[in-house]
Amino acid sequence: MKKSKIVAGYIVLGLLILLLVPASLLLGSGLDIKGSLSALSGQSAASRIIWNIRLPRIALALVCGSVLAVCGAAMQGLFKNPLCDPHILGVSSGAGLGAAVAMALGLHGFSAGLAPVTVFAFGFSMLSIFLVTSVSRVGGRSGDLSLLLSGLAVSALMTAGVMLVMRLNRDKMENIIYWTMGSFSSAGWRQTVTCLPLSIAGSAGLLLHSRELDMLSQGEEWAASGGVNVQRTRALVLVSASAATASVVSVSGVIGFVGLMVPHVIRLLFGPSHKSLMPLSMLAGGFFLLLMDTLARSLAAPMEIPVGILTALCGAPFFLFLLRKKVAADYD
Amino acid sequence: MKKKIPIVAGALLIMMLSACSAAQNVQQEYTDMMGRPVEAVENPQRIISLSASNTETLYALGLGDKIVGLDEYSNYPPDTAAVQKVGDFLNPNIEAIAALEPDIIFTSNKMQRDVIDSLQALSLNVAAIEATVYDEIDDSILLIGQLADAESEARKLVDDMKAEERRVLALDRPEEAVSCYYILSAGESGNWTSGPGSFINDMMALLGITAVTNIEGGVPWMDFNLEALVASDPDVLLMSADSGYTAEDLKVLNGYSDLTAVKEGRVHIIEPDLLNPGPRILEGLRAMYDAVYGG
Secondary structure (H helix, E strand, O other): OOHHHHHHHHHHHHHHHHHHHHHHHHOOOOOOHHHHHHHOOOOOHHHHHHHHHHHHHHHHHHHHHHHHHHHHHHHHHHHOOOOOOOOOOOHHHHHHHHHHHHHHOOOOOOEOOEOHHHHHHHHHHHHHHHHHHHHHEEOOEEOHHHHHHHHHHHHHHHHHHHHHHHHHOHHHHHHHHHHHHOOOOOOOHHHHHHHHHHHHHHHHHHHOOHHHHHHHOOOHHHHHHOOOOHHHHHHHHHHHHHHHHHHHHHHHOOOOOHHHHHHHHHHHHHOOOHHHHHHHHHHHHHHHHHHHHHHHHHOOOOEOOOHHHHHHHHHHHHHHHHHHHHHHHHHO | OOOHHHHHHHHHHHHHHHHHHHHHHOOOEEEOOOOOEEEOOOOOOOEEEOOHHHHHHHHHOOOHHHEEEEOOOOOOOHHHHHOOEOEOOOOEOHHHHHHOOOOEEEEOOHHHHHHHHHHHHOOOOEEEOOOOOOOHHHHHHHHHHHHOOOHHHHHHHHHHHHHHHHHHHOOOOOOOOOEEEEEOOOHHHOOEEEOOOOHHHHHHHHOOOEEOOOOOOOOOEEEEOHHHHHHHOOOEEEEEOOOOOOHHHHOOOOOHHHOHHHHOOOEEEEOHHHHOOOOOHHHHHHHHHHHHHOO
C-alpha cells in the first residue's frame, strides 16, 4: 500500500475525530446547541451536564471503540482468521458472568472507586481467559485451533452460567440482559478512568508487536526464522488484547461488531500491514463507536437506543458496500 | 273441546318450563381482553391463575379457596404460598396445569401468547385478562367476576375501589404543580423509567403530578437519557423498591448526585407490587400521594 495513502488515512481519520468530538459535545437531550455552548464555562447545572455526563461518555466511547478495534485486528492477525473479534477467547462472556453474579448478589456502592459489577466482570473475564489458555496448553504452548476451540467452549460455559444466574434471579434478569447488550447510558468519569490504564497498556502492547504480527501472518516457521520469538509474541499479544478488552467490557458491557468489522474496513482501504492497520483501526474504531453512541442518544431523544443495534445496522451495510467494491475490483 | 283446553294449557306450560331450563343450561359467551371467546363457568371449583394481578383479583372476590394452581410470581396475598405453583410467567408447566383439571385458567394478555395457544390446543378454558392502562383495571375485574360466577362481588369491589379513588383524589394538594420521575433502574442497568401510557404516569396525572417523562413519542417503559433527567431536575423522585439502590446510593451515582431532589432527600421508595393492575392499585395510588405530597 502506498505510504501516501496511509498518511492520508491518518489525516482523514484524525480530522473526523476532531470534528466529531465538538459536534457530539454540543448534541444531546439535556441541552440544545446554544445551551451547550454557554454551558462549557461556568459552574451551572448545565455545565455539570456537559462536564460530568456528556464529556465522559464521549471519552468512554472513543476509548472503547479504539480498544475493541485494535484488539480485533490483533486477534485476526494472530489467528490468521478473519472471523475473529476481541470477544472470542471467552473474555467477554466471562465478563458477562461476573456482572451477572455481582448483580444477583445485589452489590452496590464503590470501594476504591470501583463499582462491584466492574470488578466482578473483570475478575471473571481473567478467570475465563486463564481457563481457555490452560486447557489448550500442551508442553508450554497453545496451538491456534485449540485456543479457538477452547475459547468457544469456555464462552459457551460462561454464557450458560449467565442464563443460570438469570433463571435463579428472575427479578434481576432484565438488568443482566441490559448490561450484556452494552451501553454508555450511565457513563461517567469513574468508568472512563477505570478502564484507561489497562486500555492504554494493552493497546501499547499490541502496537509494539506490529512487526511480529506481520511476520506471524506469513506462518510461524517463517516468522521464527526471521527472528521472532513466536511463543513470547503470542503470549504478549494475547495478554495485551485480553486485558484491554476485559477492561472496556467490564465498564460498558459487550458491544459487538466494532472489533470484527473496523479492522476489515481498514484492511480493505489501507492494506493488511499491522504497522498501519492497528493504529488506523484505533482511530477508526474510536470514531465509529463515538458516532454510533452520539446517534444512540440523539435519534430518539430522550430515549436511548442500544448502541449495539446501531453499530450493526450502520456498520454492516457500509462494510458490505466496501466489500462489494473490492470484490468487483479484484475481478477486473 | 272442553278436554282440549287443559291439555293445550299443560303442553304450553311444559314448553315454557323446558324453555326456561334450556336457557339456564346455555353458557354465557364472553370475550376476553384478547378478543377470544371464553365460556363463563357456574360455581367454578378449580381455578388456575398465571398472572399476579388476576390472582389478587380472585382472592379479593372471595375465590381464593377455589384456586388450585398459580404462577411463581403470584405472591399476594400470603395465602398464595400454600398453593401449588405451576411455573413462571413465561414458561408455565403446561402438563402440570392440565393435570390439575381446571374449570378456568386466567392468563395475562399477549405476553403469554404462546402459553395461551398451548392451553387452547388442549381444549382448556382460557381467559386472557390483563389491564394495560389504568382505566382498564375496573373492566378486567368485572370480566373476571362474570367469568367466575362472582359478578356481584366484582361490582362491589369496583365500587369500593372507585370510592377509595375519589377519597384519595379529594385529598389536599399544594397550589404549585409538583414534577416527578420514577426510577425503575439506574446505573449499570440503564436508566429505565415509566413513560406516557404507563400505569405510573396515568396515576401521576390523576394526582395532578407532572411526570417529566411525558414526552411526545414516548413509550410506557423507556431507557431515559441521563442528561435529560438531570436537565429536567424533578421536584420528587419515586424509586422502585426493586431497583437495588437506596436513596443514599443515589447521592454518589453519576448524574443522580446532581439532582436537587437527591441532594435534599426527596427520594421515596415505592413498592412496585402495589402498581400491579389489580385491586391493590388504589394502595399504590395512596402510596404515590403520600410519597409526593406527604410530609
